[in-house]
Amino acid sequence: MSTLHMDLSRRINETSKQIEFSGVIGVKAGDVLIHSSAHGYSNRSDEMMNTTETRFGIASGCKLFTAIAICQLIQKGKLKFNSQLKDCLSIVFPDFHQNVTIHHLLTHTSGIPDYFDENVMADFEELWQKNPMYHIKRLKDFLPMFQNDMMMFEPGERFHYNNAGYILLGLIVEELTGLEFSEYIDNNIFLPCEMRDSGYFSMDKLPKKTALGYIDDENGTWRTNVYSLPIKGGADGGAYITASDMFRFWEGLFSNQLLNQEYTNLLLKPHISTKDEGEYYGYGVWINKKNDEIFKYHLMGYDPGVSFNSAVYPANRIKTVITSNESMGPYDITCAIEKEL
Numbered sequence: 656m657s658t659l660h661m662d663l664s665r666r667i668n669e670t671s672k673q674i675e676f677s678g679v680i681g682v683k684a685g686d687v688l689i690h691s692s693a694h695g696y697s698n699r700s701d702e703m704m705n706t707t708e709t710r711f712g713i714a715s716g717c718k719l720f721t722a723i724a725i726c727q728l729i730q731k732g733k734l735k736f737n738s739q740l741k742d743c744l745s746i747v748f749p750d751f752h753q754n755v756t757i758h759h760l761l762t763h764t765s766g767i768p769d770y771f772d773e774n775v776m777a778d779f780e781e782l783w784q785k786n787p788m789y790h791i792k793r794l795k796d797f798l799p800m801f802q803n804d805m806m807m808f809e810p811g812e813r814f815h816y817n818n819a820g821y822i823l824l825g826l827i828v829e830e831l832t833g834l835e836f837s838e839y840i841d842n843n844i845f846l847p848c849e850m851r852d853s854g855y856f857s858m859d860k861l862p863k864k865t866a867l868g869y870i871d872d873e874n875g876t877w878r879t880n881v882y883s884l885p886i887k888g889g890a891d892g893g894a895y896i897t898a899s900d901m902f903r904f905w906e907g908l909f910s911n912q913l914l915n916q917e918y919t920n921l922l923l924k925p926h927i928s929t930k931d932e933g934e935y936y937g938y939g940v941w942i943n944k945k946n947d948e949i950f951k952y953h954l955m956g957y958d959p960g961v962s963f964n965s966a967v968y969p970a971n972r973i974k975t976v977i978t979s980n981e982s983m984g985p986y987d988i989t990c991a992i993e994k995e996l
Contacts, residue, residue, distance in 0.1 A: 660689040663995045667692070670991040677869070678962075678979030679707055680988055681898040685972045691898070697866035697980065699877065710852055710865040710895045711978035712884075713963040714956030717894035720840050721821050722761055722939025723908070724828045726918045727843060729757075733831050736761075743827045746798065750805050757827075759810045760820040761938045762927045766812060768804035769819045770797055791885035792857070794829065794836055797822045814927045814936060818891040821939075825890020836890050848907035850900035857887045865895060866980035868960025880960030892956060901965055901976040909967070923952060953989075957982065964989045971996055 667680055667690055677695025681688065693705040728734045734743065736758040740751065751767055759765035786800055801819045808815070825836040832839050837855035845853050856862060858881055868880035888894055896904075907913055914922060925935030925942045933950075935942040943950045953966035964977045964985035975992055977985035 664690045666991045676984045677981045679898045681976040683974045712961040714958040714961045715892040716954040716956030716963040719939035721824050721890045730918045755810045763817045765820050766806050766808040766810050768801045769817045770800035789886050792887050794825045794889045814929050821891035847912050848903045853896040853900045855888045868980045870960045883959040898976040
């Protein structure tokens, strides 16, 4: 093992102890797994430990799956990036702009209203006071939360992170294929990549080896996140994966198993600059540049009791997967890794 790899492992171990990390950390250099560790409990009540094969929720980390599904349909000629929303869905949105396109939805530049606007609402749990989370089982169940609201801005005007846009992309997948969204992803992403332990699981019937998500309150008590999230994840977030499945996903994507080279390039192209310097958004993926070169492609996901970070560093040929069943941790581990890179 090289000095860099040893230093990486040492720093990861130090940081995970320091922050009392709960979850799984995996790092690959090329095809070689150079770090794999599991920390904390998957079930605190029964003191069951996380293992490297535990499944974790990844929140918004799975927006990339939705973007790939849309690009697959475009590659097959069933859709175009400049197709307008009104021509793709038979659902009426009375106050949406006529010019909202697939490209706008993929890049968070559509200006449509969001059901959870992170600039307005700090607490995701507030959503379920009016719309009980146990009713949110299919993508169409999200519609009453934004369908009749007004536009935020003109399509294409700026980047503004938007969950509802990805719900609409998932509904388009359903309308064009006749499959439930999660079934399409199972067949067309998880299966080709041999992601056998991944899926969109319902929180009231989680499969074995799945970590429960935990919310730590300021007074030192804790609770699970079962009342804090939609009962089943969808096109904007909520899939469950294992670290090894996530590595298989990245390998499948970069070896053109999911899209041909042309559409893989389009997916990973920096389409829009976000508010942060050097940060861009592709289709479903964040992209950071340093000195005009791509430093990393990465995914992030944060929900109550869920946090996730996974990145590909092309120049270093390093891939990372950091899953957690607490609301924070992966960001600190990522920063520790990047200090060594």
